[in-house]
Amino acid sequence: MGPAPKRVRVVSPRRDARRRKEKRPDAVEFTEQTGLGEIYLTALLRAQLRLSLAILVAVGGILVGLPALFLLVPGAAAATLGPVPVIWLVAGVAVYPIVLLAARLHVRMAERIERDFTDLMAGR
Amino acid sequence: MNTLASGWGLLAIILVCVATVAVGALGLRMSRTTSDFYVAGRVVTAGWNASAIGGEYLSAASFLGVAGIVYSLGTHMLWLPVGYTLGYLILLVLVAAPLRRSGAYTIPDFAEARLSSRRVRRIASVLVVGIGWLYLLPQFQGAGLALQTVTGASPAVGSLIVAVVVLVSVAAGGMRSITLVQAMQYWLKLAAISIPCFVLAWLWFRGGQPLPSLTDPGGPFAGALPAYPMREHPLYATYSTLLALCFGTMGLPHVLVRFYTNPDGPAARRTTVIVIALLGAFYLFPPVLGMLGRIYLPSLPAGTRADSVVLLLPSAVTPGTLGDLLSAILAGGAFAAFLSTASGLTVSVAGVIDQDLLSGAMNRRLGGDLPRTHSFRLASLVAILIPYAASWLAPGATLADTVGMAFAIAASTLGPLLILGVWWRRLSVTGAAAGLIVGGTLAMGATVATLFGVGRGTGGWIPVLLAQPAAWSMPIAFTTAVLVSLATPRSVPVNAARAMVRLHAPEEVTARVRPPAG
Numbered sequence: 001m002g003p004a005p006k007r008v009r010v011v012s013p014r015r016d017a018r019r020r021k022e023k024r025p026d027a028v029e030f031t032e033q034t035g036l037g038e039i040y041l042t043a044l045l046r047a048q049l050r051l052s053l054a055i056l057v058a059v060g061g062i063l064v065g066l067p068a069l070f071l072l073v074p075g076a077a078a079a080t081l082g083p084v085p086v087i088w089l090v091a092g093v094a095v096y097p098i099v100l101l102a103a104r105l106h107v108r109m110a111e112r113i114e115r116d117f118t119d120l121m122a123g124r
Numbered sequence: 125m126n127t128l129a130s131g132w133g134l135l136a137i138i139l140v141c142v143a144t145v146a147v148g149a150l151g152l153r154m155s156r157t158t159s160d161f162y163v164a165g166r167v168v169t170a171g172w173n174a175s176a177i178g179g180e181y182l183s184a185a186s187f188l189g190v191a192g193i194v195y196s197l198g199t200h201m202l203w204l205p206v207g208y209t210l211g212y213l214i215l216l217v218l219v220a221a222p223l224r225r226s227g228a229y230t231i232p233d234f235a236e237a238r239l240s241s242r243r244v245r246r247i248a249s250v251l252v253v254g255i256g257w258l259y260l261l262p263q264f265q266g267a268g269l270a271l272q273t274v275t276g277a278s279p280a281v282g283s284l285i286v287a288v289v290v291l292v293s294v295a296a297g298g299m300r301s302i303t304l305v306q307a308m309q310y311w312l313k314l315a316a317i318s319i320p321c322f323v324l325a326w327l328w329f330r331g332g333q334p335l336p337s338l339t340d341p342g343g344p345f346a347g348a349l350p351a352y353p354m355r356e357h358p359l360y361a362t363y364s365t366l367l368a369l370c371f372g373t374m375g376l377p378h379v380l381v382r383f384y385t386n387p388d389g390p391a392a393r394r395t396t397v398i399v400i401a402l403l404g405a406f407y408l409f410p411p412v413l414g415m416l417g418r419i420y421l422p423s424l425p426a427g428t429r430a431d432s433v434v435l436l437l438p439s440a441v442t443p444g445t446l447g448d449l450l451s452a453i454l455a456g457g458a459f460a461a462f463l464s465t466a467s468g469l470t471v472s473v474a475g476v477i478d479q480d481l482l483s484g485a486m487n488r489r490l491g492g493d494l495p496r497t498h499s500f501r502l503a504s505l506v507a508i509l510i511p512y513a514a515s516w517l518a519p520g521a522t523l524a525d526t527v528g529m530a531f532a533i534a535a536s537t538l539g540p541l542l543i544l545g546v547w548w549r550r551l552s553v554t555g556a557a558a559g560l561i562v563g564g565t566l567a568m569g570a571t572v573a574t575l576f577g578v579g580r581g582t583g584g585w586i587p588v589l590l591a592q593p594a595a596w597s598m599p600i601a602f603t604t605a606v607l608v609s610l611a612t613p614r615s616v617p618v619n620a621a622r623a624m625v626r627l628h629a630p631e632e633v634t635a636r637v638r639p640p641a642g
Contacts, residue, residue, distance in 0.1 A: 038621065044628055049547055052217040059213060067203055067362045077199065077346045083335065085345050091202035092411045096404030099206075099213050103397045106217050111390060114630040121633045 040120065047113045055106050059099065066091065132448050133274030136456030140312070141289050144463050147305045170391055174398035176303045177382045179310030180468035181208075181399075182406055183259075184266030187313065187461035188431045189524035190407070194414030195421075196352040196430035199345045200362065204524060205407035207366045209400060211373025211531075216396040219374050221389030222546045222627035229384050230476050231375065231538050238545045238627075240617045241553040247560045249480040251537050253507075254568070256377040256473035259530040260466055260511035266431070267462040268515075273428075273435045274455045280516070286459075287512045290466045294474065294508075295501040303385065309464035314406055316457025320450040321409040324416055324441050335419060345415050351423060352430060357588045360595065365528055368594035372531030375538030378468035381475065388631045413437060431524075434458070470507045478503035525591070529571040536563035536597040544605055549624055552616045555609025563601025567593050 070077045070087050079086040186208060193201045228234035231252055236245040267286040268279030293305060335344045373379060386392040417433040420440040424433065435458070438450035478500045537560050544551045544559070570593035589596065609616070617623070 041621070041625055041628065045547070045624070048628065055217045056214070059210070063206075063210070063366060064363070067200065067366075068359065071200055071359050071362070085199060087199045087202065087346070088411065088415070091199070091206060093408060095206050096209065096407065099209055100397070100400050100404060103213055103216055103400045107390075107393045107397055110221070110393065114390075118630050118632045 040117070044113070044117050048110060051106065051109050051113065055102055059102050062095075062098070132452035133455045136452040137271065137274070137285075137459045140456045140459045140463065141285065143308070143312075144289055144305055144460075144467075145293055147308055170386070170395045170398060172303065172307050173382065173385055174395045174402060175307035175310045176385075177306075177379070177395070177399045178402040178406070179306035179308070179313065179464045180378055180382065181403065181465070182310065182313055182461055183465035183527065184263050184458065184462050185524045185527035186406070186410065187317065187458045188266055188270070188434050189262075189527065190410035191414035191417065191434045192429070192431040193524050194411045195417040195433045196349055198347045198349075199411075199415075200358060202411055203362050203366060204369075205410065207369030208373075209403045209407060210366070211369050211371075212396055212400050212403065214370045215374040215379070216393060216400070219542050219546050220383065220392045220396045223374075223380060223542065224383050224386050224392035225389045225627050225629075225631070226623075227626075229381065230472065230479070231377070231380055231542070232476060232480060234380070234545065235541060235556070238617075238620075238623050239551070239553050239556055240619060241556075244541075244553060244556050244560070246480065247557055247564075248538065248541065249476050251533070251560065251564055252377045252476045253473055255375070255530050255534050255538070256469045256476075256507070257511040257514065258533065258571070259376065259527060260469050260473075260508070261515050262526040263462045263466040263469075264512055264515035265526075267459065269429065269432055270435060270455055270458045270462070273432045274451065283512060283515055286462045286466055287508055289463055290470055291504060291508050293463075294467055294470050295504045306464050306468060309460045310402060310406075312460045313457050313464075314402075316453050316460065317406065317409045317413070320438060320454050321412050323446075323450060324438065325412060327441055328416060328419065345418060349418070349423070357585065361588060361592050364532075364592035364595035367598060368528060368532040368535045368592070370535075371539040371543075371598060372533075372535035372594070374542055375534030376530070377472040377476070378465075381468075381472050390631075410434070416441070466508075470504055473507040474500060474503040477506055482506075528592070529567075529574070532592070532594040532597065533564065533567040533571060535594045536567040536601045540598065540602045540605055544602070544609075546627055548606075548609075549620050550609055550613070550616055551605065551620075552609040552612045552614075554612040554615045555605045555607075558608040559601050559605025562604040563597055566597040566600060570597065 070091070077085075077087050081089065186205070190205050190208075193204060223234065226234050226237050228237050232245045232248040235248040236242065264283035264286060265279070268282040271277050271282030271285070272279050383392050383395070386395055413434050417437050421433060421436060424430065424436070428436070434454055435451055438454065439447040441447065442450075482499050482503050540559050540563060541556055544556070570590045574587070574591045
């Protein structure tokens with residue numbers, strides 16, 4: 001009889017499944033290990049923030065202006081188009097497509113910024 | 125209202141409740157694991173997800189409250205539904221994609237992922253539960269109101285029905301069934317408000333009532349009706365409310381959860397755009413009902429809240445079967461609104477109670493033997509019982525006002541936390557905690573003072589500032605968080621840069637890029 005077989009620890013193959021990380025540690029490590037990542041990240045952040053603020057300022061301007069117009073200028077609130085009050089056409093109808101357009105514009109621009117960043121990181 | 129009318133209304137409400145439970149049960153058969161239970165296994169498409177967000181978001185305040193407030197206070201309140209929609213634009217441009225990429229399921233999850241702090245997490249949990257409960261309150265009150273208007277039953281019955289149906293569908297089906305239910309509820313609500321609105325507007329157009337003759341210089345639709353005193357300083361109130369809605373939406377407990385069911389950041393953005401379109405389509409109708417209310421119901425019966433104008437309008441326009449039928453459709457839609465918002469809030473509040481309060485305690489006591497789904501069900505019970513009890517005690521503020529306070533608190537606490545967390549690398553743990561505590565104390569203090577009527581009837585600025593606190597409490601919260609963070613640079617989390625990459629880098633990069641070789 002030869003030497004007793006070595007003891008083998010048996011564990012469930014799925015034991016680590018829960019703890020598996022999200023599958024994107026590479027870029028995170030890349031950013032941490034190279035100073036370059038830091039610069040790229042700052043540039044990405046700035047570009048996105050500038051875009052967001054531009055959209056906010058544009059929509060915010062409409063928002064600050066219109067209630068003041070309707071509350072402070074009595075004629076504006078009373079104006080009608082036939083039997084339909086103009087304030088309803090503006091604040092009850094027209095404002096929604098404008099907000100939707102602003103949202104679509106933001107998505108398109110934000111995705112472009114991300115595409116540029118992806119190309120940059122891939123070295124293309 | 126006659127018996128036939130109440131019969132129709134009751135039938136509509138029963139149909140909505142049965143459909144909710146039935147679709148919930150369908151989802152139950154498909155949900156198997158804890159992950160399904162919580163986040164629908166992340167297999168929900170953008171269109172479904174957006175419908176579900178819309179269905180969940182359009183609450184009693186939207187279905188009844190918007191029309192009620194335009195009816196009673198006039199067309200300058202049209203900014204209220206605009207604010208409800210704009211909240212999603214702000215959410216889109218400031219936090220949608222980063223929040224999804226953070227992988228957080230709840231706001232406390234985000235706080236911990238971004239700041240690596242159990243302390244901030246706990247403060248955020250308390251705020252989420254508080255805001256959720258405050259938001260649940262008017263849902264119960266609205267349900268009581270709707271059932272009372274349609275059938276004459278005591279308000280307690282309507283709230284009880286909503287509480288039970290929500291508890292059954294949430295505890296049984298979890299998130300997957302909830303997604304199906306909510307998506308269905310959006311289209312139900314849109315149909316239930318648009319069809320009566322078209323019919324009533326057409327009846328008026330065909331030669332109904334002449335425009336009301338009010339003395340307000342702004343014409344028949346501007347200015348408050350005599351029975352509802354105009355609020356002081358309307359311009360301040362409008363701006364403060366808009367600010368609360370714009371920055372509060374992202375901090376509502378049931379909103380972030382929905383973003384987790386998107387597969388990635390860009391999908392979260394596209395879902396938000398669809399949500400904005402869906403909400404805009406819905407909000408075309410309630411103000412029209414409010415304005416028609418001014419034409420046909422120059423005054424409401426004594427003791428009737430302005431919130432019920434939507435339900436009373438059809439019979440005033442066209443008494444008889446058509447009016448009864450339209451009332452029934454509107455009552456069913458209103459019930460769908462209470463059910464869906466209350467379900468969404470209950471899932472989120474229960475999720476936080478379960479993760480942050482119950483699970484730990486239960487595991488210690490039972491040695492971890494309790495299945496996750498059981499503790500979630502227990503948490504659902506807690507999440508719904510407390511606001512249900514409170515709806516009995518709370519004095520009757522209007523639906524839109526109570527919801528407005530929940531928005532104001534969210535905008536003064538969780539909103540700044542999310543915005544600074546997403547965009548500012550130097551946010552420190554101490555700064556975030558200080559911002560949450562200061563903003564929360566100020567906004568909640570103002571809310572409690574308003575609910576108990578501090579300064580009511582004295583006129584002047586104090587009651588206005590307390591009723592609409594966001595305009596001052598939100599900037600103070602932001603400033604506190606920033607100044608304290610700058611003063612405590614050493615409590616900036618060490619992995620802040622890593623967390624920021626995770627939030628902002630596109631998925632393709634994080635999945636593909638390798639460190640440069642050599």
